[in-house]
Amino acid sequence: MARNQKDFYYHQAQKEGYRSRASYKLKQINDRMNIIKRGDTIVDLGAAPGGWLQVAKELSGGRILGVDLQFIKEIDGVTTIKGDITSDETIEKILEFAGKGGVDIVLCDAAPNLSGNWALDHARGIMLNDAAFECAKKILKPKGTFVVKVFQGDLFKDFFDRVSAEFVYVKSYSPQASRSTSAEIYVIAKRFLTAPVRKNHLCAVEITGMGESGDGIAYLDDFVIFVKDAVLGEIVKVKIEDVKPNFAFAKVLEKLDKLPENQYLTPKYVPKTDGSFANFESESSEQPKKQKILRVRDRSLDIDNYVPPADEKDVEFD
Ligand SMILES: C[S@@+](CC[C@H](N)C(=O)[O-])C[C@H]1O[C@@H](n2cnc3c(N)ncnc32)[C@H](O)[C@@H]1O
Secondary structure (H helix, E strand, C coil), X not given: CCHHHCCHHHHHHHHXXXXXXXXXXXXXXXXXXXXXXXXXXXXXXXXXXXXXXXXXHHHHCCCEEEEECCCCCCCCCEEEEECCCCCHHHHHHHHHHHCCCCEEEEEECCCCCCCCCHHHHHHHHHHHHHHHHHHHHHHEEEEEEEEEEEECCXXXXXXXXXXXXXXXXXXXECCCCCCCCCCEEEEEXXXXXXXXXXXXCEEEEEEEEECCCCCEEXXXXXXXXXEECCCCCCEEEEEEEEECCCEEEEEEEEECCCCCCCCECCCCCCCXXXXXXXXXXXXXXXXXXXXXXXXXXXXXXXXXXXXXXXCHHHCCCC
């Protein structure tokens, strides 16, 4: 690196004993988004030389795994794997670390070797992002967090939308420590969804209760669905409008005479039997989400007293 490029964060990392200036990006993402809690289990994909691993270890103190094509010099209390995150062999090892319990956070700061061909480099970057996303879906606990570096370009929006379909809150964020000339941005996705339905899914339900605000309450397996304009005893075909970790909101499309044998009129999200949560067959959502925090606070089941936040500042990342 040329001397004049050795900026503030480079020197700061040297002074404070971090292995890379990238450490400050994770610190800043965490300060803004409140990601890492004490005791969290964290997997860091594309982790060499280990700056993020040092920060993750400091903030969590829990089980940490770093994976990279490059050898990662030992960090006390951190497990490492030398391997390619796009290979099945490496994913098997990561699954082994995650075990049946899964992990709280998947981080990915991986970057491809740059060829200088912008379109090719962007596509390679998105391939790495997809590998990290697929891995995250396999190992994240319900309500887990995924943070991934993306190089902006024409494939970015599609990737962002795919991530948005699987988490309650998704936001893109550029920490100050990212160089101003860099096209990188971080996608921060919180509250991994493991509900049996997704936005725009169709299902048939029976209204077996009423909320104080007048919404009908139905169950799909053990999952609660609040149905607008439906009354006790009705059997209805509904469209899912919003999904939270523990419940969803839906609107009535049609009244039915009886429940069909399979209430899932679009394929159910199927948790894997090994304890991980992949294999969800999604429909593409009608309206792509904006690249900002969704304007919702996670609603408790007391939705009758729910007041939407006045502005984005009210949204809590807990
Ligand atoms: C910017 S560095 C990560 C810096 C790290 N966050 C830190 O704080 O030290 C990107 C890393 O991604 C790794 N990488 C790129 N492609 C990879 C792949 N397919 N599998 C695993 N690691 C990969 C590179 O080897 C490189 O070490």
